[in-house]
Amino acid sequence: MSKKITYRDAGVDTDLADRALASVTSKIQSTFTPGVLGNLGGFAAMFRPNWKKFQDPILVSATDGVGTKLKIAFMTGIHNTVGIDLVAMNVNDLLVTGAEPLFFLDYFATGKIEPSIFNSVLSGIAEGCVIAGCALIGGETAEMPDFYPDGEYDLAGFCVGILDRSNALDQSKVRSGDILLGIASSGLHSNGFSLVRKALLEKEKYSLDYKFPDSEKTLGEELLTPTRIYVKPVLSLLEKISVHGMAHITGGGFYGNIPRVLPDNVCAHIDSQAWEIPSVFKILKWHAGLDDFEMFKTFNMGVGMIMILAEVDTDEAMKILRENKLDVLRIGVVKERTNQSDPKVIIK
Numbered sequence: 538m539s540k541k542i543t544y545r546d547a548g549v550d551t552d553l554a555d556r557a558l559a560s561v562t563s564k565i566q567s568t569f570t571p572g573v574l575g576n577l578g579g580f581a582a583m584f585r586p587n588w589k590k591f592q593d594p595i596l597v598s599a600t601d602g603v604g605t606k607l608k609i610a611f612m613t614g615i616h617n618t619v620g621i622d623l624v625a626m627n628v629n630d631l632l633v634t635g636a637e638p639l640f641f642l643d644y645f646a647t648g649k650i651e652p653s654i655f656n657s658v659l660s661g662i663a664e665g666c667v668i669a670g671c672a673l674i675g676g677e678t679a680e681m682p683d684f685y686p687d688g689e690y691d692l693a694g695f696c697v698g699i700l701d702r703s704n705a706l707d708q709s710k711v712r713s714g715d716i717l718l719g720i721a722s723s724g725l726h727s728n729g730f731s732l733v734r735k736a737l738l739e740k741e742k743y744s745l746d747y748k749f750p751d752s753e754k755t756l757g758e759e760l761l762t763p764t765r766i767y768v769k770p771v772l773s774l775l776e777k778i779s780v781h782g783m784a785h786i787t788g789g790g791f792y793g794n795i796p797r798v799l800p801d802n803v804c805a806h807i808d809s810q811a812w813e814i815p816s817v818f819k820i821l822k823w824h825a826g827l828d829d830f831e832m833f834k835t836f837n838m839g840v841g842m843i844m845i846l847a848e849v850d851t852d853e854a855m856k857i858l859r860e861n862k863l864d865v866l867r868i869g870v871v872k873e874r875t876n877q878s879d880p881k882v883i884i885k
Contacts, residue, residue: 539558544868547592548648548649548680548682548683549680549682550650550680551680553650553652554650554678555595556652556656557650557678558577558659558678559658559662560652560655560656561655561656561660562577563657564659564660564663564664565577565659565663565673566722567663567667568641568663568666568667568671568672568673569672569674570639570670570671570672571587571641571642572584572585572586572587572639572640572672573672573674577675579675580866581675582640582642582674582675583674584639584640584672584674584697584829586639586699586759590726591699591700591701591768592701592702592703593665593698593701593702593703594699594700594701594702594704595632595636595699595701595705596698597631597636597697597698597699597700598631598692598695598696598697598698599623599627599628599630599631599695599696599698599838600627600693600694600695600696601623601626601627601630601694602623602626602691602692602693602694603619603622603623603692603727604625604727604728604730604731604788605730605731605734606619606622606725606727606729606730606760606761607619607689607690607691607692608671608734609730609734609745609757609760609761610761611688611689611743612745612757613757613761615757615758615761616654616657616658616661617657617658617660617661617664617759618661618762618763619658619661619692619745619761619763620643620657620658620659620660620661620662620663620664620665620692621661621662621664621665621668621763621764621765621766622661622665622726622727622763623643623661623662623665623692623693623694624641624662624665624666624668624669624671624696625665625669625726625727625763625764625766626694626726626727626764626787627641627694627696628641628665628669628671628696628698628766628768629697629767629768629785629841629842630770630785630787630789630830631696631698632698632767632768632772632783632785632842633706633782633783633784633785633798633842634698634700634705634706634707635700635704635705635706635783636647636699636700637656637670637698637699637700637768637772638669638670638671638675638696638697638698638768639671639672639698639699640672640674640696641662641666641669641671641672641673641674641694641695641696642673642674642675642676642677642694642695642696643659643662643673643674643676643677643692643693643695644677644691644692644694644695645658645659645676645677645679645690645691645692646679646681646684646685646690646691646692647679647680647681647685647689647690647691648680648681648682648683648684648685648686648687648689649680649682649687650678650680651688654688654690655678658690658692659747661763665763665766667794668766668768668769669766669768669769670768670769671696671698671768681771693840702856703770704775704818706781706782706783706797706798707779707782708782708798708799708800709800709877709884710781710782711781711782711798711799711800711803711845711871712803712871713759713802713803713871713872713873714847714848714870714871714872715781715782715845715846715847715848715870715871715872716845716846716847716848716851716867716869716871717805717807717841717843717844717845717867717868717869717870717871718844718845718846718851718854718855718858718865718866718867718868719811719812719840719842719843719865719866719867719868719869720767720840720842720843720844720863720864720865721765721799721839721840721841721856721863721864721865722764722765722786722815722837722839722840722842723762723763723764723765723841724759724762724815724817724843725760725762725817725818725836725837726764726765726786726787726837726841727760727764727787728787728788728790728835728837729759729788729835729836730872731827732821732835733760733821735825736821736824736825737756737820737821737824740824743756744756745757745760749816749820750767752816755839758819759817764841765841767841767842767863769861770857770858770861770862770863771783771842771844771858773857774844774854774857774858774861775862777853777857778846778850778853778854778857779846779847779850780845780846780854781845781846781847782798782799782844782845783798783842783843783844783845784797784798784841784842784843784845785837785842786837786841786842786843787837787842789834789835790832790833790834790835790836790837790838791807791833791834791838791840791882791884792830792833792834792880792882793834795881795882796841796881796882798882799871801874801877802873802874803871803872803873803874803881804871804872804873804874804879804880804882804883805845805869805870805871805881805882805883806869806870806871806872806883806885807868807869807882807883807884807885808868808869808885809829809833809838809884809885811866811867811868811869812839812840812866812868814838814839815838815839818832818836818839821836829884830884833884834863840868843868844870851867855867857880861871
């Protein structure tokens with residue numbers, strides 16, 4: 538008879554995984570909303586929306602990850618912010634449709650579970666769900682020996698939201714003369730980190746402990762600042778004001794994301810002098826040797842969300858957003874686009 542080889546011998550410790558999950562159970566349960574049915578630990582999660590709130594409800598879904606920003610977490614040993622990023626990248630995408638996020642599921646994969654790292658990441662995910670007002674109702678923890686380097690992991694998130702069909706935001710509502718409001722980002726958010734690492738860490742050899750002049754944060758802290766979650770302030774605004782469109786400025790920057798919410802007969806004219814571009818982007822521009830086009834094509838440049846609405850509503854919208862502790866400015870206008878070969882985004 539051959540020598541016994543257990544699952545643990547092969548590198549998968551299911552008991553450790555169970556204990557790691559148990560350590561964050563209370564934080565996960567703190568995200569539960571009235572729609573959550575059942576308990577943690579089932580094969581699938583159940584959620585019952587409050588259908589009475591809606592006349593013609595539509596479910597909206599999104600999925601995303603954190604990308605190579607995770608590399609900065611591995612290098613610094615700071616793991617409690619990337620979970621917030623994971624939630625933010627999903628719920629902000631849902632938000633641009635006008636949807637309210639209902640529930641969230643996560644996927645955490647690693648070679649070997651390190652309980653302290655797992656606890657930090659899941660705590661961040663739970664915190665992000667609380668900020669967004671959605672329930673963390675399920676997920677998957679995958680221990681995959683020899684698949685990931687020691688101490689590293691990958692994350693994916695999945696979110697479902699809901700809205701009334703009549704309130705859905707799409708390209709059809711945007712028209713010439715509309716104003717673009719830019720809502721401030723918290724920094725780089727979760728995009729462009731392959732370029733960030735190439736320019737600042739590999740080319741320039743900056744330490745993550747380095748502090749640039751006039752900065753209160755180390756480079757590592759700056760890079761790991763979590764993505765801002767816009768859900769509650771924007772949903773509050775949508776209850777009071779008609780918004781024609783929104784763009785979440787993620788991968789692809791201004792040139793890649795704004796066209797997704799514009800009809801073909803209009804274009805967005807943006808004044809890049811309308812706001813103070815945060816220093817982290819200026820530092821990146823200098824060290825990467827990029828021009829303005831490449832910067833606005835890659836990064837959010839200090840604007841994480843753009844709202845498009847009628848000029849008559851802009852002052853009230855800005856007032857509501859500022860009351861909710863968001864920095865917001867008028868950054869552009871929608872104009873007619875008569876030639877289909879013209880760009881849909883013009884930045885000056």
